[in-house]
Amino acid sequence: EAGVTQFPSHSVIEKGQTVTLRCDPISGHDNLYWYRRVMGKEIKFLLHFVKESKQDESGMPNNRFLAERTGGTYSTLKVQPAELEDSGVYFCASSPTGGLGDTQYFGPGTRLTVL
């Protein structure tokens, strides 16, 4: 069974540019999560999809970040325009049920560097 995949693995862009990150969850997992780890900090929650609906987007830092999951399969996270403080590793995770004891399976992350 394929795990969670993320593309690209690395992205280097200049301040003000736009970047789109993609996440393909494990097939059949309705729940998809985005997380971010900035340098020296802990991983932090961004948002949670259940199928194509945003269940919780309380962690999104500002309106420069837009997440979509059209069709309830893969998801994209767009940053527009990117700022220096957006640099970090963006992780995607998926889980089958979304319950409290549900295991979230993480992708390898996308390392974003904003110059």
Place this chain on the structure above:
Amino acid sequence: KNQVEQSPQSLIILEGKNCTLQCNYTVSPFSNLRWYKQDTGRGPVSLTIMTFSENTKSNGRYTATLDADTKQSSLHITASQLSDSASYICVVRGVMNYGGSQGNLIFGKGTKLSVKP
């Protein structure tokens, strides 16, 4: 404020030795606590999950303990191997119900373990 603190920040041990990593949390109300292993360039992988009523749980050479009264957990690694070199992250799930969410994961910064031959 919900927080998860881990110690030590980093640790170097010799292959074959044991080690214990610590996690203190202030997340309340509490649902469960997981230890994740994150290899370089990979995403975190769950090692153990413990709920309020569980004191200890093992997964091979990994043994996690939980004291829900003092809000402390530990991860003990026995007979370390070179492949144990990784970051170990303590993750606590709170219980929140707003907008239908089941509660977010609160991550510690992790302990970077290096096992040397």
